[in-house]
Amino acid sequence: MEGEQRDTASRSSPFTSYAGPPPPPWAGEDLGAHHHPTGTRFAVRSPHATAVHLCLFTGDAEQRLPMSRTGDVWSFHVPHVRPGQRYAYRAEGPYAPAHDRWFDPAKLLVDPYAQELDRRFTYDPRLATHGADTADLVPRAIVPEPFDAHCEQPLFRPGRLVYELNVRGFTMRHPDVPPEQRGTLAALAHPAVVAHLRKLRVGAVELMPITAAIDERHLPPLGLVNAWGYNPVAPMALDPRLVPGGVAELRAIVAALREAGIGVILDLVFNHTGESDAHGPTLSLRGLDPDAYARGPHGELINDTGTGNTLNFADPHVRALTLATLRHFARCGVDGFRFDLAAVLGRGPGFDPAAPIFAEIAADPLLSTRVLIAEPWDPGPGGYQLGRFPDAWLEWNDRYRDDVRRFWRGDGSAGVLATRLCGSADVFAAGRSVNFAAAHDGFTLRDVATYAHRENWANGEGNRDGHADEVSWTDPDPNAAARAMLGTLFASLGTPMLTAGDEFGRTQGGNNNAYCQDELSWLDWEGRDRALEDYIAALAAARAGSRLEDVTLLDEADWRALDGEPMTPERWRQADGFELRLPGVTVRVDRATRAVTITRT
Template identity: 65%
Template sequence: MPEKTPHCFRVRSPAAGAVWLCLFDAAGAETRYPMERDGETWVLDLPVPVGTRYGYRADGAPPFDAAKLLVDPRATELDRPFVHDPRLGERGVDTAALVPKAIIAAVLPPLAPAPPVFRPGQLIYEINVRAFTMRHPDVPAGQRGTVGALTHPAVLAHLRKLRVGAVELMPIVAWIDERHLPPLALSNAWGYNPVVPMALDPRLCPGGMAELRRTVAVLRANGIGTILDLVFNHTGESDVEGATLSLRGLDDRCYARAPDGTLINDAGTGNTLDFGYPPVRDLTLDTLRHFVAGAGVDGFRFDLAPVMARSPGFDPHAPIFAAIADDPLLADHIMIAEPWDVGPGGYQLGQFPERWLEWNDRFRDDVRRFWRGDDGAGALATRLAGSTDIFGHHATRSVNFVAAHDGFTLRDVVSFVERRNHANGEDNQDGHRDEVSWDAGSVEARRRDAKALLATLFAARGTIMLTAGDEFGRTQGGNNNAYAQDNHIVWLDWSARDGELEDYVAQLAEWRAAHPELADPAIRHDLRWQRLDGGAMAPADWHEAAGFVMTLPEGAGIRIDRDARAVRFTG
């Protein structure tokens, strides 16, 4: 028999009338233990072995429902993934057989504190962990689609070839499918619908925290940092018709509500976490500490980050920002905001704290518009110089990108005028309706335009980001919202790589590495601009010119010529 050791079970449920700890044996039989109230928390000391599977039940006035088994919001390991079932949202229906059980995990040896490997200005490589290696011919079949696959020598060689500064892993914590997907025989492929923030999804990280820790260490040994994409704007419990899985059954106050009691939906997902409620901030901070102290990650990217500063309106001085800045474990780590959400006033590009980086969709759209022929040189020059109109004239916090997981792939940007999202089951009505894109025509013309976009990205001041596979021409067949396509639409086809394009990106990375002033976030107004014929740029040229030459302080130049559909580098 495994040795039992004392364990203090604690769960916060301030309005509950009663809470039970529920233990499960190997056959699934449940044993309930009443817990004792300690202020807003319920506690129970009980000797249990490592590997014990457990959940909670809470009772009281509605919306409490003792029939619902509830996952510990602070669970760090689950015995299986979440699977959507309509009964999860039906009051009075017992869900013990439907909900994953939390596991008492073995305590890993402490990690020595270490500063981030990644430095702002380097290349961030955005990875959908499952899609990245599901079709990789060199990765063993049993390892494909997992966090551990990132340590395979073939994967590491590819990352080094591109001079990746950090991998940014799309959500790897446990998520549940949106309830409209199973009837369509679809499933969530991106993971932006989490339930509990610390528990790694068993499909992506079957080895739990030990697997993530080892992967981070191997990447670090190769000079590559790890950034986790986390979702704190909502949970997979969704709206009032959604499932009761964790927070909803324990402390429904975690979700923001309007004065009339209706759920606030700033995330466009049915519910929004309330960062004006201190327990939500505490859970968030503890999650960040958990992944820094437990796995050694370099930092985090926050999905729909304005929600974290809402209660309900955006506040650039929100308590969560100060708490992160004052935390000795987190203060020097990388924080990246996706600076928009669907709520009122939700677009907050440039408004986050001075140490935060921000995804810059203005860079994406202005670069694409220039190459499509919509705009002159002025907007492009501003983006290349660090977007001083957004971030000020002292330093840039811009994360520059021309394509990301959300939207067309780079190849599809130059191949499709309209989205082709029919496979998503929403009559092609989902996804960005007016994405900046064009059809360049032939295979060679599309490669040419993709090269121009990539070269512009690598010539930009600030941090740059590339989504995995865009360096070798991945396509989603025109689907610009492939969140529900856990299949060959999003799985990278390594056998169909465009080797010429991939080698070109590697050359761009070498050139950028030789000119570190581009990565330096400081704005020194040291760039010089000339017309393509060598003359000085006149005011009218910024509106009318189809290109320019940008010269760096030490003399290297970038010649951008839209008519020739080319970017040329010198020095």
């Protein structure tokens, strides 16, 4: 991997002359904006810049202050500046894209350590045009209010239900939520929403990205937007449309959900930024520290993410930013994190289960207590790493998804389904599998049994985007198929994950890549299938009332055929179902009747 490796521990802090409190002890956490009684100190890393200016805003008026340099860090202490102040940076230096240098003082740059922004990102070609000033386009960071962290132990425990949701789409059409709250994080604490979550016995909501993202440049000409948020710029900067109250609102909603017995897991994107490939916009890291991106032998950006650029986790400064982000959100009270395309975290350049970031998280007294969930793949070479993450991590299990679908489609075996139902011991150590039949990425659960092929024409890419070979089919009774898959999910050992709306039959009309379809992701609360919803609630209650939430290892399993006789190899080869008898509970799976039952014994 090209790019210098720098050891910041050997350099003195840029704030050694500051008379206030010392910088935080963690690597990287002396960066960003930190308010103290005498003012605010600003610090940003830009090792190849020849000059960096701090830009303070009063309305649209911009004041530029030259920053001083110590090592790779530029800093400025501004007396009397208080929380709420808008700011950004401009950096000078060589502009040589062929050599990974993108300095352009016309570009307003967001602090990589920003926590809040005053507006959303909006794509404009000027963002990628050298010499075009972008002060009217780029959000300003906001100096944050200091807060006292109360980091309680995670409420969520593996084995409980993870409920994945898109914050905006979840409540945009909810009739009980006030219009001004719809589509925001605050709506999750509304009594009607909490009642729904408790009805399903949700252990934790897993929030699709709530940090600020930018539309991919091909979307605006098509009249489309990025509705999912997996194209971020600064990793801890909250999206002001989703979280208009900023960090204080996040902390309040996390606390309110915790009071209701519901944990919060954040889906975070550390594998790339929205600055994209060599033709993308200059918004933050690209204009300050482009070595943060992995580069090939000829200086080209590496595209292990399918987005045009990939963050370089061999760089200790990338890891420091990641760790600082995780600590920040942990201090906001969240239970844990789901890592998008998490194989990138272990690349340096090839994937290593003992990669430094995993050891650094494990050694951190705060982060080591959080729930850690990997999406254990990326599109790069050798990117499929299911089962290879550290033992303390949970992992999304796509083998579970596909094998459950195949069984209920009619071409999967009972023996394979039994392996998946028992926690996929052929892949994982006990208890590490996150089981799901559908997720935000791909067909909805109802569409799995409705569409044999994707219908992504509205995305403007000629129906070439999204998974081309999803396990799906056109079922004469898609509702029965959905019930069977959901029954299997709640009867399985491991951690079940349900995507919001699948409990009441949401559809995307066969679109299996709806990242750019905003209204298509809005849940139809008025038209929901209440019978299916009640069925799922009953399944959740049956799971909670049995041992299934807590069993990680089958030490007393008794496998029976549907006629009650013991299973044999021949019976397994021919079986259309089975019974799993455990102390206190029996799970029965019958393909012929599309039935999965959980019975306490």
